[in-house]
Amino acid sequence: MTTKDIAEKLVSYCRTKQEDKAYQELYSPNITSIEMAEPMKEVHGFEGLQKKGQWWQDNFEVHDTKVSEPLVADSHFTVKFWMDTTHKPSGQRSQTDEIAVYEVKDGKIWKEQFFYNTEG
Numbered sequence: 001m002t003t004k005d006i007a008e009k010l011v012s013y014c015r016t017k018q019e020d021k022a023y024q025e026l027y028s029p030n031i032t033s034i035e036m037a038e039p040m041k042e043v044h045g046f047e048g049l050q051k052k053g054q055w056w057q058d059n060f061e062v063h064d065t066k067v068s069e070p071l072v073a074d075s076h077f078t079v080k081f082w083m084d085t086t087h088k089p090s091g092q093r094s095q096t097d098e099i100a101v102y103e104v105k106d107g108k109i110w111k112e113q114f115f116y117n118t119e120g
Contacts, residue, residue: 004072028105031112039055062085077101082097083095
């Protein structure tokens, strides 16, 4: 698959809430996932992604999401996410814009990095 193919499939899976399918099909077992802040600032491999996913489910209720079309450049692509969530421990509801940058190597996503406002 080309980077464009992978980008389009990832967007499709995210829009249909099939992230697990995306991880299985599109991600390298050696994936590195980087966030802006702790507690899951950097995780590695499928085990790290699973822990990060569980942390997200434990801490956030997602009311709505929007996913942009991908923008592709060689072995990289970016996607904009918009999310309406409630932080379960505090009950605080918020809307967030986020830019994700992905790097493809050997036909798989091997690095993802997320950029968003970390100020309340």
